[in-house]
Amino acid sequence: xxxxxxxxxxxxxxxLKSPAAAGWSEAGxxxxxxxxxxxxxxxxxIVQGNKIVHTYGDITHKYLCxxxxxxxxxxxxxxxxxxxxxxxxxxxxxxxxxxxxxxxEVERQATVYDLLTARSGIYHPAGYETPWMRMxxxxxxxxxxxxxxxxxxxxxxxxxxIFEQLTGRTVHQAFDERIAxxxxxxxxxxDGDKPDGWHDRFMESxxxxxxxxxxxxxxxxxxxxxLRNGRWNGAPVLPEGWAQECxxxxxxxxxxxxxxxxxxxxxxxxxxxxxxxxxxxYAGFGAGGHFCIVLPALDMVIVHRVDTDIAGRQLNRHKFGxxxxxxxxxxQG
Numbered sequence: 001x002x003x004x005x006x007x008x009x010x011x012x013x014x015x016l017k018s019p020a021a022a023g024w025s026e027a028g029x030x031x032x033x034x035x036x037x038x039x040x041x042x043x044x045x046i047v048q049g050n051k052i053v054h055t056y057g058d059i060t061h062k063y064l065c066x067x068x069x070x071x072x073x074x075x076x077x078x079x080x081x082x083x084x085x086x087x088x089x090x091x092x093x094x095x096x097x098x099x100x101x102x103x104x105e106v107e108r109q110a111t112v113y114d115l116l117t118a119r120s121g122i123y124h125p126a127g128y129e130t131p132w133m134r135m136x137x138x139x140x141x142x143x144x145x146x147x148x149x150x151x152x153x154x155x156x157x158x159x160x161x162i163f164e165q166l167t168g169r170t171v172h173q174a175f176d177e178r179i180a181x182x183x184x185x186x187x188x189x190x191d192g193d194k195p196d197g198w199h200d201r202f203m204e205s206x207x208x209x210x211x212x213x214x215x216x217x218x219x220x221x222x223x224x225x226x227l228r229n230g231r232w233n234g235a236p237v238l239p240e241g242w243a244q245e246c247x248x249x250x251x252x253x254x255x256x257x258x259x260x261x262x263x264x265x266x267x268x269x270x271x272x273x274x275x276x277x278x279x280x281x282y283a284g285f286g287a288g289g290h291f292c293i294v295l296p297a298l299d300m301v302i303v304h305r306v307d308t309d310i311a312g313r314q315l316n317r318h319k320f321g322x323x324x325x326x327x328x329x330x331x332q333g
Contacts, residue, residue, distance in 0.1 A: 008050050008224055008233050011184055013217055015052045022048065023333020029054050032326045039323070040289060040315040043216040043305040046327060047224065048298065059216040062187055062196060063305045066286030069171075069212050070156045070262035071246075072222070074116065076174045077163060077261075078230070078242030086166050088113040095162060099124050099154075099205055110145035112162060115155040116261050117250045121145040126153035127202035128209045130287050149251035149259060156262065157207035171210040172197030180218075182237045183225060187215040216303050223292045223301035226282075247282040247294075256317075272321035275328065289315030293324075302327060 016022055019029065036044055036056050043057035065072075080086040092098075093108035101124055110120040121143040129137075138150050160171055167174065172190055175197065180188045188196050199208040214222075225231075226247070230238030249258035249265050255273070258265040263282050271277035278297040285291060289306035302324070306315050 008183075008228060009047075009221065012186070013047075013052050013220075014050070016048070019053050022053070023331060024053060025330045025332055028326065028330025028332075032056070032323065032330060035323050035326055039319050040306050040313055041304065041323065042307045043303075044323075045216045045220050045301075045303045047220050047301040047303075048331075050224070055216075057216075057305070059220075060187060061305075061307075062213040062215050063290065064286075064308055065212045065214055065219070065284075066288060066290050066308065067156075068214075068219070068284035068286040068290055068292055069210055071284035071292070072175060072179075072212060073156070073160060073163060073171055073210070074246050074260075074262040075222075075225070075238060075243075076171065076178060077116070078239045078246075079178060080163070080167055082239040082242070086112065086163065088116065092158075095165070097158060097162065099158075099207065101125070104141065106141070106144060112159070114146045115159045115162070117149070118151055118155050118259060118262075119146050119149050119251065120152065120155045120158075121148060122154050122158075123150070123152065124154050125204035126157055126207070127200060127205055128157070129153050149253070151253075151259070153209075154205065154207070157205065157209055160210045161207045170197075170199075172212070175212070179222065179225070179237065182232055182235075183221045185214075185218040185221060187218050216305050219292050219305075220301050220303045223284075223294050223303060226294050227296060227299070227301055272324055273318045274321040275325035277324070278328075288313070289320060291320060298331065300331075 020026055033056055043059055045055050045059050046053040090112050091109050107122045110122055114120040123138050123140045164170055176190050196213040199210055201208045226243050230243035246261040247263050247265055248260050251259040253259045257267040257271045264285050266277040266281040269276040278295050280297055281295045283291055283293040288308035291304045293302040307313055
């Protein structure tokens with residue numbers, strides 16, 4: 001297996017003619033399917049090199065991405081940071097950013113960089129907070145900007161506001177122009193009555209969320225873009241070095257590994273319960289069991305989806321860890 005390939009999929013994904021010949025155990029992949037059958041997995045796609053190794057479920061169905069939207073925004077910011085449209089050192093005070101309860105003088109000193117790394121120290125109410133996020137949220141004024149990491153939707157939603165304010169385009173328009181079209185996403189659409197990107201606004205905060213719906217196969221292309229360090233068939237889609245900068249371990253994230261620019265990172269094998277993840281792996285996480293995992297050491301992308309439009313349907317990290325272990329065990333190359 002060539003772990004240093006620059007190839008990406010063509011207009012349509014190709015499948016490996018013989019996963020067994022590429023080092024995959026047929027019995028192991030059958031065990032993956034059996035595990036998926038017993039839990040809330042609705043779609044799964046394993047890519048190695050630039051080809052599909054294995055799929056489960058409907059990889060064309062468009063699911064809500066939940067917090068993977070944040071990893072998408074991190075990708076989009078690269079061009080604007082590089083050309084100077086977005087200055088990561090600017091403070092919220094300089095940008096005129098506030099919220100319903102009002103930011104304090106200290107909170108207004110948080111920078112764009114602090115928001116990008118979830119280190120703002122701003123613990124105001126925010127939209128789209130999960131029970132886990134509310135549980136880990138720090139008390140207001142407990143940490144100065146830049147001094148403490150906390151996974152905090154206020155940062156991520158306000159960052160969307162800043163991106164749109166400085167660039168003059170929505171997150172979704174930028175994604176369509178800069179990523180969807182260059183990568184040839186097969187299912188993503190912004191036109192029509194039900195666009196695959198929109199804003200959700202909230203009473204508790206003036207900063208909207210920016211949800212996406214993406215198919216499993218399109219989300220795999222996004223993961224593949226990062227696997228190829230921001231290049232697509234050799235041509236740059238992200239600025240040189242930006243993909244790598246996004247997945248540097250800026251913060252320790254306990255049992256969840258480490259945290260970069262709105263990407264989760266493996267740390268000493270720690271990532272999901274019950275499995276040792278290959279060094280250098282990273283992922284976009286979405287509530288309910290949505291994962292886009294990039295494993296450069298294996299030249300691999302794994303995408304997992306759950307139909308979270310069904311009330312109560314979700315897959316926890318422990319169950320996904322069990323499935324991920326089966327996937328990694330199935331590869332014997």
